[in-house]
Amino acid sequence: MIPFIDLKSQRIAYKEELQKAEQQVLDSGIYIGGPQVEALEEELALSCDKQDFFAVTCGSGTDALTISLSALNLQPGDQVIVPDFTFIAPAECVAQLGATPIFADINPNTLLIDPSEIAKRVTPKTKGIIAVDLFGECAPYQELRKVAQQYGLWILEDSAQAFGATQKNSQEKKQYACTFGDMAITSFYPTKPLGCYGDGGAIFTSNPHLAQKARELANHGSRSRYLHQSVGFNSRLDALQAAVLRIKLRHLEEEFSMRYKKAKIYDDFFMNWKGVKVTPQHIIDGNVSTYAQYTLLAENRERFIQILTKAEIPYCIHYPMPLHKQPCFAHLTHPTQENNSQQISQKVISLPFCAFTDVQSIIEKINSIA
C-alpha cells in the first residue's frame, strides 16, 4: 500500500545523519532544552529571513497557539476571529482560555479565510484574528493587515502546515511564512512538512517582549529558577526532537523543490483528466505553498473515492465539517445559511503527498481504473 505521507523513506534518506545526531543527544545527558534546542531556535529564526526575529520552541503547535494567545493577553469573554474551515486547534485554544472563537467563512477557491468576512463579525469584544496558512498556502496577509489595522486587532498566524512557504508582500518581495502575524506558530508534528519524531512546536515574533513572555509561559511562567512571573505551562521541546529537526531543516529546501515538482505533476494530470471533475486548491500568484497536503475539490467525491479505493490509493478528508458544526461549538451562535466552509467540506479530498511520494505511479494507477 502506498503510504499517505512517506516518513519511512525520508528516514532512510537521512538515516546516517539522523542516527549520529540522535546518539549525540542520548550520550550528552541533556534531554530537555540545552544547546540543541538553542541552536534550532537560532536556525529557525534565520530561516525566516527577517531582521531581529525570535523563535521560541515549545511542546506542540497547539501549545504554541495557547501560549501565543496568553502572551497576547487574551482574557475570558474576549472574541477571536478564526476561519470556519481548518483543523480544530486554533478555535480550541481560544475556547480553552475562556474566550470565544467567531467563525469567518473562507474563499471557496483558496480555502483560506476571506478578509471581507471579518469586518462584519467584529464587535467591541474582538481582540484579534487567527489566520491559518491552510495546507501550506499563506493566507491573504495584505488584506488581513488592512482589516486588522482598521479595527485595532492583532494577527496570530497559524503556520502549523506552512513553515518555509512564501508570499510576495506589498513591496513585491518574497516574504516567509511565520513572519506575517504579530505572532506566528508552527507545528513539528511528524507529518507536517517540517516534522520531528513526536510532538513539538514553535512561536515566532519580532516583538522582544512577546518573545520573552512566550518563553516564560512555556517554562512554568518562570525566567529564573523557582521564581514564577506568571501562571504558565510545562511546554518545552526535547533535545532529541531539536536534533532531528536540525537535520531535517538542512534538507527542507531540496524537499520543497521536490514537493513543488510533484504538485505540478498532479496539477497537470488532474487538469486534463476525464474521470471526475476535480480542481486543486487554488494557489494565488505570488504564493509558494509547502503542499502540506495536496488537496482537491471533487464535484462528485463519492465517485472519486470509488476510483481511489479500486486503485488502492489512500486518501484523507481534510476536513469533513466546518468548525461551526462541531459538537463542542454547538452552543455558539452560527451562520444560518450554508456557507462556503460547509460546501467545501463536502468536496475536499487529499491525496498521498510528500517529497518522497511516487506521484507518477499513483497517476498510472488512477489511469488504469478510470
Ligand SMILES: *Cc1c(COP(=O)(O)O)cnc(C)c1O
Ligand atoms: C497540526 C495543526 C495544529 C496543531 O499542531 P500540533 O503540533 O499537532 O499540536 C494547529 N493548527 C493547524 C492548522 C494544524 O494543521
